[in-house]
């Protein structure tokens with residue numbers, strides 16, 4: 001092991017030890033921001049919109065930030081073309097899940113030559129889930145995905161945090177919540193959405 | 197004719213409303229100003245029937261929350277002192293306003309109203325006495341809570357207040373030497389004229405060093421950042437750790453009222469108090485010879501407005517400083533107090549003395 005010597009606490013110079021010059025320069029910075037932002041806010045109240053805003057705040061419940069596509073959001077169970085679940089109840093995700101929050105009970109899939117099983121129960125307890133995405137990686141059928149763009153998962157009861165098969169099958173990916181890319185992989189739009 | 201009890205009560209009500217109103221409003225100013233300085237928007241969600249008024253309802257919501265919360269007393273606390281301490285704290289913060297002059301004279305028929313609640317001829321000394329007693333509320337509260345962290349906070353407050361109390365007294369000596377009085381109304385009167393016919397004769401032009409030192413010490417007295425070692429939220433939470441509900445609310449208010457107090461004293465001593473440049477008792481007398489005559493009421497209004505505006509400017513400045521600097525380390529606070537500010541303010545006295553001697 002090596003020893004790291006940090007030169008973090010070097011003694012203050014005389015100028016810095018006087019306190020006041022450095023305090024004043026710090027004050028100048030914050031006051032400059034104050035004056036600039038106050039100017040923008042005042043003009044906005046008077047009905048004049050400047051190119052630069054007076055703040056970087058996104059007023060959250062009304063406005064939403066765009067999400068990056070690789071962000072792991074609420075799970076969903078994908079469907080086949082005929083509307084039946086893609087999931088074959090192989091229990092891979094249940095095994096891979098480090099939080100042990102997936103609970104699957106399989107049943108026989110009737111009248112199908114290749115697919116033998118479908119889930120009868122498929123519960124994910126979001127109160128336990130750590131959003132690691134291992135379930136998505138593990139799935140051989142690409143049946144479980146985390147691309148719904150839903151982040152607001154809250155409930156008054158623990159039981160309300162358990163998502164069952166019907167809910168998970170109904171969820172669809174929400175394209176508008178994500179940053180849009182074009183064919184070359186360049187970002188096309190990152191606009192802030194207005195909700196509702 | 198002397199002032200009746202009714203007029204004194206009216207003045208009392210006015211200054212109390214001024215201090216408490218500004219103190220309450222400062223919670224809003226603190227949120228909004230810090231937000232704007234940091235490119236944010238700040239609290240704006242409290243609303244009445246959908247009316248938000250740029251967050252002005254937040255102080256109201258705070259007050260309602262404080263009053264309706266349980267005021268909890270720990271089992272081992274000294275109950276009587278525990279309840280009394282926050283009240284002492286607020287009390288000493290508020291009574292200082294009695295000697296602050298907020299205007300000159302108002303004439304009602306044959307009654308002359310001195311716009312100062314208590315025209316004490318020892319005003320400045322009284323202020324120091326009050327400021328010195330303010331620490332009792334903090335230390336008593338800390339002691340009565342029987343909590344080690346509160347105790348630490350209280351001890352820090354005591355050490356800090358005592359070291360800065362000395363400096364607070366000494367920084368003012370320069371002004372006292374110049375004005376030869378400690379009556380605040382008279383000090384403001386003496387700042388009325390002009391230097392060379394155009395520069396208002398405010399204290400800052402005679403005591404620039406004194407002003408900087410006094411503002412620093414004053415901010416230390418309010419126990420707010422960068423001198424908030426007694427609170428130290430991140431390490432010991434502070435002397436009010438056991439307080440909840442309105443007990444905490446009173447300590448909280450004390451800090452803000454003291455901020456207003458420091459602004460008011462600074463304005464009175466160094467920025468001409470209620471003086472408006474070129475405004476004499478009968479109207480404006482501009483340096484280029486123009487004269488606008490005004491009646492007594494208009495002049496008084498101008499003076500009160502001038503005093504309030506100056507106080508508000510210093511509130512803004514104190515907020516800006518509070519949101520710019522991080523907290524000083526505890527030893528830095530004491531070193532700054534004893535090793536820098538005290539000697540420099542002693543030097544200020546000597547310099548002032550020499551200048552006075554030379555000018556004579």
Ligand code: SF4
Nearest residue numbers: 097129130132133135
């Ligand atoms: S994201 Fe991770 S924790 Fe959540 S269900 Fe999938 S594997 Fe389990």
Ligand code: SF4
Nearest residue numbers: 087088090091093139
């Ligand atoms: S890994 Fe995929 S197919 Fe297997 S049980 Fe989980 S979701 Fe279904």
